[in-house]
Amino acid sequence: MLVSLGVRNYRLWAGGQVVSLIGTWMQRIAQDWLVLHLSGSSGLAVGIVMALQFGPTAVLSVPAGALADRFDKRRLLLITQTSMAVCALVLGLLDTSGVVTLIQVYVLALALGCISAIDSPIRQSFTIEMVGPAQLPNAVALNSMTFNLARIIGPAIAGVLITVLGTGPVFLLNAVSSVAVIAGLLAMRTDELQRPPRAAAGNSIRSGLRYVRDNPQLVVVLTTVFMVSTFGMNFPLSLALLTANTFHGSAGGYGLLSTMLAVGTLSGATMAARRSSPARLRQFLVAALAFGVLEVVVGVMPTYWLVAVMLVPVGAAVLTFSTSAMNIVQLSVDSEMRGRVMGVYMLCFLGGTPLGSPVLGWLAGVTDPRAPLVVGGVISAVSVLVCVLLVWRRDRQKKVPENGRRSVENA
Template identity: 45%
Template sequence: MAKVLARAFRSLSVRNFRLFAAGQVMSVTGTWMMVVAQDWLVLDLTGSSASELGLVTALQFTPMLLLTLYGGRLADRYDKRMLLTVANLCSAAPALLLTSAVCTGQVRLWQLYAAALVLGVVNAVEVPTRMSFVGDLVGPGLLPNASALSAAYFNAARVIGPAVAGVLITVLGVGWVMLLNAASYLFTVAGLRMIRPAELSRAAGAHDRIRVGDGLRYIRSRADLTGPLVLVAVIALFGLNFQLTLPLLARTVFGANALSFGLLTTALAAGALLGAFATTLRRGRPSSRLVTGSAVLFGALETAAGRAPTYASAVVLVFLTGFAQLCFAQAANHRIQLGSDPRYRGRVLALYTLVLQGATPLGSLLTGWLAGCWGARTGLWVGGLVSCAAGCVAVALGGRAAEAKKGTTPGKATAKESVENST
């Protein structure tokens, strides 16, 4: 058991990664507290409007759709530590402004729109930079483990953040949650500034001369990268809209209060956390079958969660859905990242981020429309069915490609044998 735990946490032996991870735990916990507070405030201001909640989500993720590829270029060209420092300070600014508006009773819906848009612009740079920075912190040998641990602390924050936010909203109000989120970014900044630049690992190469188009051409030439990216894009568009579907399910289907809503979000995160710890034992690049199989499992469980008859059964099914979601996301991430040339890794991860999170504006608007027309459950079970179907198609295509590859030479032999037999 001790050896298993040592393997699971071996990346934490690197000082720079420990500092980075500690700051991220605090910051991401604050971010998830903010997500719950923001969604709850939007529902309060709009009378539980699914379309308005979908619009806020779309505004936050639209910049990811437009700017992430350029964010990946910045990550490959400039000092990632400085980029992340500036990004975290910029993220704290709208949180502070919203705190002031809420505490003075002057908050308006347009302010939430503006804050979501600003945060989206910052995230277009921060997300691909952060993902590629993990490789600089630990080097290629520990990258699978460090990536899985990053997912683990991210989902640990998703467990803690919504639960704490639900309690604080009930006891103290939304303003305090937003203030704590603003303060949490300082922990990440402190960790980044304590990192020793001399101990970072950065692949040598002419990064400055590689343009966005060069990165796209590189990805297009790699079928083993484009396949998982397409599957991630479809599932992200239809199946990963939990920021919208879970608040609506909790409030409009089960009549839950802020505390119960936080618990439902925590269940998703707890399942994802378990999935993240399961993937920490991975040492190499996962197979395409693991990626597609986990996609099918995720779609089936999300469909079941959308049909859950009671709040208790919804919590259980959402937990299992979170586990399958993380297993799929990590399998796809590791297959893409570990198969990429380090010179292009920032751009490859930018495209991965683009299809994973950039699809959210379209997905949230579509899901909001579906939920508004046919009820909150629709967003979950329709997304699950589409995700499951996409996984099944990917399994079939992968199996056909494997058979074609194996059958080329034997096929010729078989034809020759048939001719000989006929003579």
């Protein structure tokens, strides 16, 4: 299950990520709670800050994928990771000094979003350079385990620290945690990286988009990822509003719900790491449908503790969905196109958040804090069913000419 950790470069990367991602999740919880505090518990304000943080993905992720195919990914990651640490440091200093304003949070969220939009496709396409194609499915699953282990630990620590010390120290701790991943990148043996041929300058972005368009399986996966991520996977928004406005809880209560969701995703990642075979399209679509249905169930749960319990299977479905998508995309593309395709993937995975978050935040304000979960789950399930129908029609159309040829040959 841990075979990828036998690779020294990946082991350094994974170790640094555990520490850094714990800090990242601590900051996410602290940022959401700070925005609620500064805005008077406004769901729209939380939606706006999420839109600013994830909005740049719509513009920058595809060009960043082209950068990943043309330049040294390790050096690019050193730049992006250092820049994100600086953003956390500035926000922490503003908050601890007592001068932070909602506008400042918005500006820093936008800056962090621009950096993250560049970092994500580079980071995702860097995995195969560390471990090679044969160990990629295991490494992707271990990346998810690392991410979700941090997702369990980070919110739990953040909930306690916010209650005791406030949000400012949490941002400062995230800045310090970034040192771990930067140190891991610097300690790597560059001669052991399996680098693909670099793309030439020119119409690389256009060629990447054309490559995706001409691959029907990628179109189905990326369309489903866009719809589910845009409307279904808005948990920072929905869980913060549910905790504060429905159950009248504290930062610790919000952190606990985020932790329960992460427990489910970690269990799903553990199962994914045990599988040696690549993910298939059917597995991906079933996981996406299950997620949509389970999210609706969470949205109608009457008590805080029932919501917390139901977030565990939701987390498992989210992990299976996202890991299957990542495996399908990475293993079905040519190595020299991987960065650009991952840029398109990150555009679909995160680029819709600026559309979904403000709408769902507004909907929660005018109706009920449960609305983002119920509406997001319904839209996710319906979009999956539409994609399943399109795949079925495509397969049926393929079989008709084949049966016709067989009839002619047998005549």
